[in-house]
Amino acid sequence: MFVFLDNCRTTKLDEKVLDDMKIYFFEKFQRPDGIYLSAQEVHEEVSQAQEYFAKTINAQPEEIVFTSGATEANNMAIFGVARRLKEKGNHIIVSAIEHGSVMSIAKRLQKEGFEVDFLPVDSEGIIKLDELEKLIKPTTILVSVISVAHFVGSLEPLKEISEILKKSNHKIYFHTDAAERYAKLPIDVEDFGIDLMSVSGHKFHGPKGIGFLYVRKNTPFEPLIFGASSFDKRRPGGENVPGIMGMRKAAEIAFDKMEENIKKFTGLRDYMINRIEKEIPDVTLNGARGEKRTPYNVNFSFKYIEGEAISLALSMEGVEVATGSACASENLQPNYAILAIGGDHARAHGSIRFTFGFNNTKEEIDYTVDKLKEVVERLRSMSPIKSDDDLEKYMGSGEELHKHEEVDSNA
């Protein structure tokens, strides 16, 4: 059996989406900005797609800017607002559990002279609202908090955040990376008080290389990319029309089934959590339980073993998952989200993330848990660490990580 449970990273394209996209590769391949009739037709359809996306989040069509995905949307939103408002203030707040995309933008802004604060989260991965209040100052121009923590699956209190920002004497813009929320759980930009929001098509069975940024009207914002006139001057360049239309189809399918999906995957999530907790000893659930967790994420740390080995062994059984282990990361650092929720290095190294796509089934979850049991037992039998006493004895400081880098870079 093959089971893909890394749907927070990407999803399989829905075939119905591909059927729709084909039309825009062959029949209607024109760009929307020509003056001939075929281009006008494409213009009309892209405009309708823009209207459609706006409607799904209670926004206006002109507030939707198509991008190559959520990474570009994040760059566009954060650099766009920050650079434009630099004279008014240079303070930005981002949560401590942002996706790597926003994290690296925040670090770049620090280099450009911005002051960046990282908003801490509680043990469930939910941002601390009281800390947010304390961090706000007269120079704060932008706050960026992810909609659903991509690693531990916590739902962030978007509305409560915007309510705090509205209490300030000056305008503070609110951006959210909604890659893990859009088309999976409801979003209302008016009700939630969101000014900018990033969305990615391939997170909900749409095509890769397409996404959009919602930008509230009158938000001061500077484009990232300059070019000749096109469908949208905020983002020039050849429009990815097949991508836009494919993302629209994927969104339609997702929104049609949203309630059903939420119900189904809440059930599957809790079923999987229960089975793992009942059948595998010495596990820790990472993130919240119940309503504070997205229906599409399960994340556990397995004591005494390491996640890269777990995920590789699982993939040999046909089950594909993600891990927060340093050994699986390029920079050999343990997952910062696990550290942010108060976990230690061992909990980060032993963490495995299972994320659902709309196509996953109960049979697949059963197969995954069955294989997981075998893999965890086998790896534990190999490990010199058998108990919490061993863990404590061999914990170390983590400074050896730097020694690793030396060996690897000198080699």
Added chain:
Amino acid sequence: MLKYNELVIQHFKNPRNLGKIENPDAQATEGSVACGDMMSVYLKIKDGKIEDVKFESYGCAANIATGSMMTEVIKGMTLEEAEQITWKDIIEKLGGLPKSKYHCSNLAIDTLRKAIQEYKESMEKSKVESA
């Protein structure tokens, strides 16, 4: 996910010489949980030769595969021969490792050398004591 070659995957799937030796002549544990990899090596030594070796691993696939290969290489060697083995030899025997995994091989060799060193020290000590 990093790319491992077929031989590395084989050693990860079926590690050789895995486990513990009861009453070993030498033993060492190196690495730490915090940095995500750790190894224990157990040696049975007779007439200056490594008669048996076993290892345990807390770590990634490369850690397990390098431990497995290291034990296979040194089994039957004299202590002096075993001491000459380097982490680069192990990588070569495995047909290569991703660069970011070279330290795993280093850990396997470090643990082995520590075990041999401790064995030699305990031998010296017992010589002095019996003299």
